[in-house]
Amino acid sequence: MSLVIGQSNSSRLKRKFNLDDDSVANAETNNTDANTIYKILILKMFITTDKVKPIGNLDIKQVNKLFSVLTNLDEDDFSSDEEFKTYMEYMKILVGKASNANVVTTIEKDMAQHFKGTNPIVNIFGEKTKTGNSVLDAIDKNKATFADLTKPVYLGQTYEGTNRKGTEGKSRNIMDKIDKNESLFDVDKIKFDETTDNDSTLERVSITWDCERYLTREFLNAGYSISEGDPLELASTKAHLVRIPKKEKGINKPMNKAIAKKTFGLDYEIDITRDSENVITAITFYENGSPKREIKGWKNILRETKKYALSKLDDYLKASDIAATYVLKESNFMVPKPIRDRGKSNREASKPPNVTELVTNYKDLELGVVTIEVKLSKELDTFIDKVYEKSQNESVTPQDFKTTRQDPIPMVDIFIKIDKKGELRLAEAGAFLSTDAGSMKSINEVIKGVKTFVNKTRKFRS
Numbered sequence: 001m002s003l004v005i006g007q008s009n010s011s012r013l014k015r016k017f018n019l020d021d022d023s024v025a026n027a028e029t030n031n032t033d034a035n036t037i038y039k040i041l042i043l044k045m046f047i048t049t050d051k052v053k054p055i056g057n058l059d060i061k062q063v064n065k066l067f068s069v070l071t072n073l074d075e076d077d078f079s080s081d082e083e084f085k086t087y088m089e090y091m092k093i094l095v096g097k098a099s100n101a102n103v104v105t106t107i108e109k110d111m112a113q114h115f116k117g118t119n120p121i122v123n124i125f126g127e128k129t130k131t132g133n134s135v136l137d138a139i140d141k142n143k144a145t146f147a148d149l150t151k152p153v154y155l156g157q158t159y160e161g162t163n164r165k166g167t168e169g170k171s172r173n174i175m176d177k178i179d180k181n182e183s184l185f186d187v188d189k190i191k192f193d194e195t196t197d198n199d200s201t202l203e204r205v206s207i208t209w210d211c212e213r214y215l216t217r218e219f220l221n222a223g224y225s226i227s228e229g230d231p232l233e234l235a236s237t238k239a240h241l242v243r244i245p246k247k248e249k250g251i252n253k254p255m256n257k258a259i260a261k262k263t264f265g266l267d268y269e270i271d272i273t274r275d276s277e278n279v280i281t282a283i284t285f286y287e288n289g290s291p292k293r294e295i296k297g298w299k300n301i302l303r304e305t306k307k308y309a310l311s312k313l314d315d316y317l318k319a320s321d322i323a324a325t326y327v328l329k330e331s332n333f334m335v336p337k338p339i340r341d342r343g344k345s346n347r348e349a350s351k352p353p354n355v356t357e358l359v360t361n362y363k364d365l366e367l368g369v370v371t372i373e374v375k376l377s378k379e380l381d382t383f384i385d386k387v388y389e390k391s392q393n394e395s396v397t398p399q400d401f402k403t404t405r406q407d408p409i410p411m412v413d414i415f416i417k418i419d420k421k422g423e424l425r426l427a428e429a430g431a432f433l434s435t436d437a438g439s440m441k442s443i444n445e446v447i448k449g450v451k452t453f454v455n456k457t458r459k460f461r462s
Contacts, residue, residue, distance in 0.1 A: 001021050009078060010073065017034075017070075018032075025093070036058075038097055041453070042101065046115070046449055049446055051117070052115060055114050071091070071456055071457055091460045102143060102145060103144050104139060106146075107120050124446065126443070149450045173222075181336070184215065185324075187324055189214065190324050193211070194324070195208045205314070205374050206371055207317065207323065207371070211367065226242070227243065241424055242425045243367065248420035249419055250417040251417060252415040263323050263327060263414070267287070268412060269286045271291075272409070278403060282296040287312075305383075313376075370416070373416075374412050376413075377409065377410045
């Protein structure tokens, strides 16, 4: 199988690319047109860094032009479906080779002549350090490919804090989790920010988790500075993280039975036993589907029902760890949400986003307070009130206590309220790298270039 790509496919092409199975399969090592396309794909990732050196016809202008043409051909540009199929197959292989090429080997050896400097890898990513925690150390140690450069963890936990004594930045577990989209939730630590309220006079208990205080403490202890900021001035801040105030007062929202049961792992109900004339003869307390206690006689029902129900409120406080895990662990208080095209709201409607705006992923954490309130259910209160009201009649008899209710009575109602106080904006692409200031710009440009490459070659990846 072979293919010729040239002016017949695009008037912008002034040369031909002769491709066949063998040259494409060995594009990294042979001196063929397939090798030229392979180099164009890689150089595109570095084209804005000012680190690329023109060799022959492959200068910056030509790389941009050829990359654009070669990656944007479609069915109409070929004389047959078979030619287009071959083009897609060859480009898929070449894009895969470029994406999976080893960064250090490619720049230091295979394509060194295309990059400026006597030591081009250092010229781009900075020096290695004695502590082994620089960007270049991480790239070399991880045997990073070009595709890996879109994942901050391959740059050595790109987000660096300082330890509590203010010395050199260290790789931090907290940002490692963020890079991997893992939750920052720790059930043992969240307890320190938990407040509980057990008020028997109000017949309810509440649990409050201050997620803002929890996250602030976690980041500050890891060495990250936080400042108040304006979304339009993020670039000028010197803090690692920016807190954007956003006050949204929540309202108590009732949980349905299924969600409430999952939240606490508890399901308390009261079942009513009636005779053939619907007279209440007993009530049974059920805990998680199993009967626990039965009460007979209206006087006992009046005296014991509410007392028993109130005694169970404390179980919900004891299950606060279960509730915290269910409610918070995968929420945006603990797992950063990716934000794309952040500048959209500040951009003129007629102005489209540039490629960098579209391919740069940002991450935000919500800041706020979550409160869960558990109280005796309205249905139980209504039932008890009716029993009490009838009991005040001196001539009352057991026959007066009737009900046609078939369903069990839920023992509690559960409500959740979320007060949002702001958002914590985490690092932009390439921020807080452990490297010298002179290499910061080129590393940022490389990351953007790789993301542009990934975005523009998406159709060649299945």
